[in-house]
Amino acid sequence: MKTIEQINEKIRNGSAVVFTAEEVSRMAETMTPAEIAEEVDVVTTGTFGPMCSSGAFINFGHYNPPIRMEEISLNDVPIFAGVAAVDAYIGATSESAFDETYGGAHIIEALIAGKDVKLKARAKGTDCYPTKEVQTVINKNTVNEFYLFNPRNAYQNYSVAVNSQKHSIYTYMGSLMPHMENATYSTSGELSPLLNDPELRTIGIGTRIFLGGTQGFVSWYGTQFNTQKPKNKYGIPTSNAATLAVIGNAKEMSTEYIRAAYFEKYGVSIFIGIGIPIPVLDEDVAKAVSIRNCQIETSVVDYGLEDKPVIGIVNYGELRSGTIRVQGKEIKTGSLSSLEKARKIAEELKKWIKNGEFLLSQPVEMMPKNSSVKGLEQRS
Amino acid sequence: MKKRFVFRFSPDTVKKPLMSYLVREFNIDVNIWNADISYGREGKLVVELEGDENSIEKGLAYARSIGVNCSPSIKELQFNREKCINCGSCTSVCFYGALQINQESWELNYDPEQCVVCGLCIKACPLQLFSISREEE
Numbered sequence: 001m002k003t004i005e006q007i008n009e010k011i012r013n014g015s016a017v018v019f020t021a022e023e024v025s026r027m028a029e030t031m032t033p034a035e036i037a038e039e040v041d042v043v044t045t046g047t048f049g050p051m052c053s054s055g056a057f058i059n060f061g062h063y064n065p066p067i068r069m070e071e072i073s074l075n076d077v078p079i080f081a082g083v084a085a086v087d088a089y090i091g092a093t094s095e096s097a098f099d100e101t102y103g104g105a106h107i108i109e110a111l112i113a114g115k116d117v118k119l120k121a122r123a124k125g126t127d128c129y130p131t132k133e134v135q136t137v138i139n140k141n142t143v144n145e146f147y148l149f150n151p152r153n154a155y156q157n158y159s160v161a162v163n164s165q166k167h168s169i170y171t172y173m174g175s176l177m178p179h180m181e182n183a184t185y186s187t188s189g190e191l192s193p194l195l196n197d198p199e200l201r202t203i204g205i206g207t208r209i210f211l212g213g214t215q216g217f218v219s220w221y222g223t224q225f226n227t228q229k230p231k232n233k234y235g236i237p238t239s240n241a242a243t244l245a246v247i248g249n250a251k252e253m254s255t256e257y258i259r260a261a262y263f264e265k266y267g268v269s270i271f272i273g274i275g276i277p278i279p280v281l282d283e284d285v286a287k288a289v290s291i292r293n294c295q296i297e298t299s300v301v302d303y304g305l306e307d308k309p310v311i312g313i314v315n316y317g318e319l320r321s322g323t324i325r326v327q328g329k330e331i332k333t334g335s336l337s338s339l340e341k342a343r344k345i346a347e348e349l350k351k352w353i354k355n356g357e358f359l360l361s362q363p364v365e366m367m368p369k370n371s372s373v374k375g376l377e378q379r380s
Numbered sequence: 381m382k383k384r385f386v387f388r389f390s391p392d393t394v395k396k397p398l399m400s401y402l403v404r405e406f407n408i409d410v411n412i413w414n415a416d417i418s419y420g421r422e423g424k425l426v427v428e429l430e431g432d433e434n435s436i437e438k439g440l441a442y443a444r445s446i447g448v449n450c451s452p453s454i455k456e457l458q459f460n461r462e463k464c465i466n467c468g469s470c471t472s473v474c475f476y477g478a479l480q481i482n483q484e485s486w487e488l489n490y491d492p493e494q495c496v497v498c499g500l501c502i503k504a505c506p507l508q509l510f511s512i513s514r515e516e517e
């Protein structure tokens with residue numbers, strides 16, 4: 001048994017033993033959870049995938065004479081103006097009025113890169129905010145705050161997508177070829193944050209994390225947080241389950257770990273890089289972080305049919321091999337999230353902790369234990 | 381000599397056997413890279429012709445004489461490698477082995493030699509890193 005404070009003490013004096021989740025999974029082939037708990041203090045995880053439910057708050061600063069911005073666009077991408085005079089929210093999936101392949105995600109990426117962005121704002125004009133229109137150019141150094149606040153990131157597992165129909169379909173899971181010619185999947189398997197802490201024993205509200213290349217925090221449980229999904233014998237939910245809301249200073253982030261994307265005939269999305277450290281407090285945590293790709297299973301879903309039926313179960317070892325077998329058919333797989341970047345994130349976080357630049361945090365509050373997801377019904 | 385060409389057929393010329401004639405009469409090896417063609421309709425073939433220069437010239441002259449429009453294909457896949465995030469989405473739609481993820485480093489490997497310019501990766505890459513260079517008419 002270790003406490004977070006004891007681990008932090010070791011981080012401060014440079015003696016903490018830190019491994020990535022992949023390294024620990026290899027160690028677990030010859031070591032018991034008790035030995036891992038004894039030897040390892042922190043395990044770092046990482047993921048870099050498209051996470052649509054993301055965006056950034058921005059405060060432009062007051063204009064003279066002031067304006068109560070009611071309609072705002074950045075490079076012709078409409079952004080949410082329904083918060084105070086010069087506060088706004090850049091939703092990652094908001095699309096340009098002139099180019100559907102360009103949207104909020106691209107604005108966020110451009111601002112992080114330090115580029116200039118065209119601001120247009122309109123208002124009705126009030127006694128205290130008389131200006132009705134502003135057109136100017138901003139960048140991350142001209143604005144006050146600019147921070148990511150993503151309502152739903154880091155999904156704990158996600159289904160694999162295939163398409164049984166006769167024609168291709170284009171989805172947020174990428175291009176799905178007809179007759180189940182290909183399958184796409186997301187999440188970084190044994191490196192994925194919430195798959196290494198399936199019961200959310202150590203990750204909670206207030207947990208300090210790696211977000212987009214800088215330190216950020218878990219701010220809340222993510223939207224559509226679900227604890228009711230069926231689990232396999234290793235305690236892993238076999239489809240999308242828990243999620244996280246995260247927050248962090250976008251001014252300090254890097255386009256290496258935040259990238260805009262456009263999915264054909266679906267729309268704009270954003271790749272977000274997240275890494276979460278897991279303190280190895282005891283044997284149970286050690287066992288959880290030892291999980292291997294072949295033990296992480298996920299459902300295969302037919303996106304070609306309206307009710308999206310589950311048509312099989314595969315594991316990440318199979319997915320990574322390049323082909324899976326579903327209903328007797330060999331299917332070519334492709335990942336939507338980047339394992340190469342996920343590894344970089346876990347390594348970077350490991351380096352920060354080893355250098356004493358990143359301390360672990362005790363969650364302020366744990367995540368809900370009983371949470372399910374409702375649909376939207378027609379009512380009157 | 382080995383060179384790639386685009387053959388365009390009108391509904392009439394589609395009915396004439398051209399490929400076998402090129403092989404038989406001009407001793408040209410024909411490798412079909414992409415075909416969008418059906419009997420009685422307009423169509424397009426992307427072929428790689430291999431043989432001596434003179435025979436290829438003669439073969440092309442013959443194709444033109446029966447009304448097939450031939451142009452050298454410089455159609456190539458352009459790939460903006462620098463911006464690639466190595467996700468691997470594109471690999472699941474490349475059925476010719478031109479795009480593969482390295483199982484060790486998880487970096488994307490693009491082999492232009494294998495690419496038949498089918499164009500499927502263009503829509504599959506969420507960072508829009510592929511495009512096709514314009515074909516010479």
Ligand code: SF4
Nearest residue numbers: 474495496498499501
């Ligand atoms: S154009 Fe077709 S063959 Fe060439 S790399 Fe793209 S998917 Fe593969």
Ligand code: SF4
Nearest residue numbers: 464465467468470505
């Ligand atoms: S889909 Fe695009 S970003 Fe992803 S590996 Fe292929 S080329 Fe790179």
